Amino acid sequence: MDSPIEYLKGVGPQRGELLRKELEIATFEDLLHHYPYRYADRSSITGIAAVNGNSDYVQLIGTLINISEEGTGHKRRLTATLYDNTGRIDLVWFQGVQWLKKSLVENGRYIVYGKPAVFNGMVNIPHPDIDPLNAETNIAGMQPVYPTTEKLRAKGITNRSFAKLTQALFEKITTADIPEFLPPYLLQQYGLCNRATAIFRIHYPDSEESMQAAKYRLKWEELFASQLKIAQIRLQHTIQPGYKFEKVGEHFNNFYSHHLPFQLTGAQKRVLREIRVDTASGKQMNRLLQGDVGSGKTIVAIMSMLLALDNGFQACLMAPTEILAQQHYQSVHGLLDKMGIPCAILTGTTKGKERKDILQQLADGSLKIVVGTHALIEDKVVFHNLGMAVIDEQHRFGVGQRARLWKKNDKAPHMLVMTATPIPRTLAMTLYGDLDVSVIDELPPGRQEIKTVWRNEMRRASVMDFIRSEIDKGRQAYIVYPLIEESEKVDYESLKAGYEQVRVFFPDHKYNVAIVHGKQDMQERERNMERFVAGHAHILVATTVIEVGVNVPNASVMLIESSERFGLSQLHQLRGRVGRGSEQSYCILLTGNQLSEESKQRMKIITSSTNGFVISEQDLAMRGPGDLYGTRQSGIMKFKLADIVQDSAILEQTRLAAQQVVTDDPGLTHQLHQGIRYILLKEVNQSDWSKIS
Numbered sequence: 136m137d138s139p140i141e142y143l144k145g146v147g148p149q150r151g152e153l154l155r156k157e158l159e160i161a162t163f164e165d166l167l168h169h170y171p172y173r174y175a176d177r178s179s180i181t182g183i184a185a186v187n188g189n190s191d192y193v194q195l196i197g198t199l200i201n202i203s204e205e206g207t208g209h210k211r212r213l214t215a216t217l218y219d220n221t222g223r224i225d226l227v228w229f230q231g232v233q234w235l236k237k238s239l240v241e242n243g244r245y246i247v248y249g250k251p252a253v254f255n256g257m258v259n260i261p262h263p264d265i266d267p268l269n270a271e272t273n274i275a276g277m278q279p280v281y282p283t284t285e286k287l288r289a290k291g292i293t294n295r296s297f298a299k300l301t302q303a304l305f306e307k308i309t310t311a312d313i314p315e316f317l318p319p320y321l322l323q324q325y326g327l328c329n330r331a332t333a334i335f336r337i338h339y340p341d342s343e344e345s346m347q348a349a350k351y352r353l354k355w356e357e358l359f360a361s362q363l364k365i366a367q368i369r370l371q372h373t374i375q376p377g378y379k380f381e382k383v384g385e386h387f388n389n390f391y392s393h394h395l396p397f398q399l400t401g402a403q404k405r406v407l408r409e410i411r412v413d414t415a416s417g418k419q420m421n422r423l424l425q426g427d428v429g430s431g432k433t434i435v436a437i438m439s440m441l442l443a444l445d446n447g448f449q450a451c452l453m454a455p456t457e458i459l460a461q462q463h464y465q466s467v468h469g470l471l472d473k474m475g476i477p478c479a480i481l482t483g484t485t486k487g488k489e490r491k492d493i494l495q496q497l498a499d500g501s502l503k504i505v506v507g508t509h510a511l512i513e514d515k516v517v518f519h520n521l522g523m524a525v526i527d528e529q530h531r532f533g534v535g536q537r538a539r540l541w542k543k544n545d546k547a548p549h550m551l552v553m554t555a556t557p558i559p560r561t562l563a564m565t566l567y568g569d570l571d572v573s574v575i576d577e578l579p580p581g582r583q584e585i586k587t588v589w590r591n592e593m594r595r596a597s598v599m600d601f602i603r604s605e606i607d608k609g610r611q612a613y614i615v616y617p618l619i620e621e622s623e624k625v626d627y628e629s630l631k632a633g634y635e636q637v638r639v640f641f642p643d644h645k646y647n648v649a650i651v652h653g654k655q656d657m658q659e660r661e662r663n664m665e666r667f668v669a670g671h672a673h674i675l676v677a678t679t680v681i682e683v684g685v686n687v688p689n690a691s692v693m694l695i696e697s698s699e700r701f702g703l704s705q706l707h708q709l710r711g712r713v714g715r716g717s718e719q720s721y722c723i724l725l726t727g728n729q730l731s732e733e734s735k736q737r738m739k740i741i742t743s744s745t746n747g748f749v750i751s752e753q754d755l756a757m758r759g760p761g762d763l764y765g766t767r768q769s770g771i772m773k774f775k776l777a778d779i780v781q782d783s784a785i786l787e788q789t790r791l792a793a794q795q796v797v798t799d800d801p802g803l804t805h806q807l808h809q810g811i812r813y814i815l816l817k818e819v820n821q822s823d824w825s826k827i828s
């Protein structure tokens with residue numbers, strides 16, 4: 136199984152190198168796990184005369200003539216004609232031209248498989264699979280179609296060639312080379328076929344059922360492996376001792392009785408109780424606090440930090456951006472200063488004596504609370520006795536960064552991770568499965584539902600009129616432009632052009648417009664932001680830097696330009712910047728005239744719901760988990776077959792099974808669990824999870 140892929144018949148050094156580079160197929164085993172992405176029905180042959188532009192995939196048998204290379208450069212292609220006794224049809228290839236030209240024979244008999252298309256009024260088949268018709272040709276059943284890449288295709292490794300490679304591989308190996316990892320009791324309990332059968336049948340199913348059974352088994356194994364890691368990390372948490380917060384003391388009680396600016400909602404109280412129970416347990420708390428934008432997570436963070444102070448510990452609050460850290464600092468400072476509790480802010484821009492003093496006071500323990508950015512996790516920042524770390528907007532931070540905070544004291548401090556992106560349960564189980572989850576599912580009283588409308592470009596003037604009328608009532612407005620990282624320059628240009636346009640609608644002498652974007656230096660950005668926060672600017676023109684956390688209750692309009700370029704969760708986040716005061720707020724989604732079906736769908740969802748959970752479920756269903764929540768970088772969700780949305784039922788099964796296994800046999804020492812142990816070791820070596828465990 137570990138043999139280099141070059142050793143396989145039909146591969147050799149050149150193709151081997153390519154397989155390695157393009158698809159990370161380095162060994163026999165890797166090829167075994169390069170699964171088909173669909174199956175072609177090759178059980179019937181169509182007469183050429185019956186083929187038309189609307190036909191689905193067809194399989195033809197005929198004689199090949201007129202093989203010729205046409206065009207040059209980009210337009211280079213190979214064309215040929217196939218005929219049988221009913222008619223003729225053109226075939227055309229744009230890739231692997233050289234290789235095909237060498238291997239195809241004029242007047243040869245071929246079996247061809249592809250999807251017909253219409254080009255210049257003629258029906259042809261672009262890029263069909265083509266194989267010589269001979270005794271070996273297998274005209275039957277479901278044939279595997281594999282993912283490949285353009286470079287591989289250019290070297291003649293098409294979707295179909297993988298079938299030949301896997302065939303060659305299965306001739307070399309036996310079922311003994313594909314050991315079973317799962318114990319018989321799990322196979323039986325969940326009705327899973329054995330591993331060797333599953334792997335053979337996913338490449339060569341003999342029926343729809345055997346293919347489904349094979350996929351089910353392999354998905355199960357993938358998800359089980361991920362749930363196993365999570366179950367183990369959880370177990371470590373429960374074993375890992377934490378600081379015991381013995382009491383609710385003076386700071387907390389004094390704040391609660393005399394300094395709370397409002398009544399806590401029921402949900403806020405519940406979450407605080409959960410945190411209280413965790414921190415009193417003697418184990419380290421690892422809790423995820425989910426709450427929609429505006430649900431009031433900050434106050435929970437502050438009160439959790441006071442709990443730490445009451446028990447003789449320091450606390451910190453980490454935010455993903457400078458602006459957010461500043462805002463948090465202002466809330467924290469504003470509330471705690473009256474109580475005589477010292478707190479400070481530490482970010483990348485804290486320099487010189489100020490920075491030195493803060494570091495000194497954190498080390499000697501005289502500074503109790505620090506708010507900051509990721510500057511807080513630098514090694515130079517040493518705490519006297521850190522007992523509680525709150526992380527806001529977690530998905531901006533990597534899992535590894537969370538781990539670095541653990542090391543800031545002898546025992547790991549309690550962790551409260553707050554996120555405003557409600558995470559669907561299935562995803563949370565996979566991504567944050569090692570955390571306990573609290574939810575704030577209630578908004579503070581008196582909030583009015585934000586009115587969301589979708590308008591196209593043609594209505595710009597009336598939209599601007601509307602914003603003007605809101606401003607004349609004393610409100611403020613955000614105007615947000617999309618940002619695509621690939622082209623910062625273009626983004627900046629469109630933002631500037633947008634700003635000029637806004638100026639036309641809102642002339643200087645009467646309206647004050649601030650602008651913030653990523654190209655400004657920190658101070659300029661801060662200054663502009665401040666103008667808006669303080670109410671001096673009527674309008675804030677911005678890129679998505681304001682996406683998270685910013686709190687300006689007087690702002691009642693959020694205008695999102697080119698809304699079609701934002702994802703659902705992002706739109707929801709942006710919308711959450713308004714509706715924070717008691718006034719009716721509005722979110723206006725401007726789009727171009729021509730939208731894809733998918734974009735229209737998104738606009739419909741966002742205009743019909745203000746519930747973050749509903750929206751994130753839909754977002755996940757539409758986009759898949761890959762790009763969301765930074766999971767791609769985190770490397771946690773590299774499943775080959777499983778899809779946590781579609782396979783949520785399997786996910787749930789594997790979660791229970793993994794918990795059971797880890798509870799019964801924490802060290803995985805039982806004879807029956809040696810295969811599981813092996814899966815786990817393999818997985819841990821491949822992923823980031825090792826860093827946090």
Ligand code: ADP
Nearest residue numbers: 397398399400428429430431432433434579686
């Ligand atoms: P988020 O969960 O998005 O971080 P914040 O903590 O910024 O929300 O709270 C949003 C706004 O609601 C703030 O202005 C805050 O002062 C206010 N708020 C929070 N909790 C309550 C409450 N229980 N009653 C009234 N207003 C509240």
Ligand code: MG
Nearest residue numbers: 432433527684
């Ligand atoms: Mg917040």
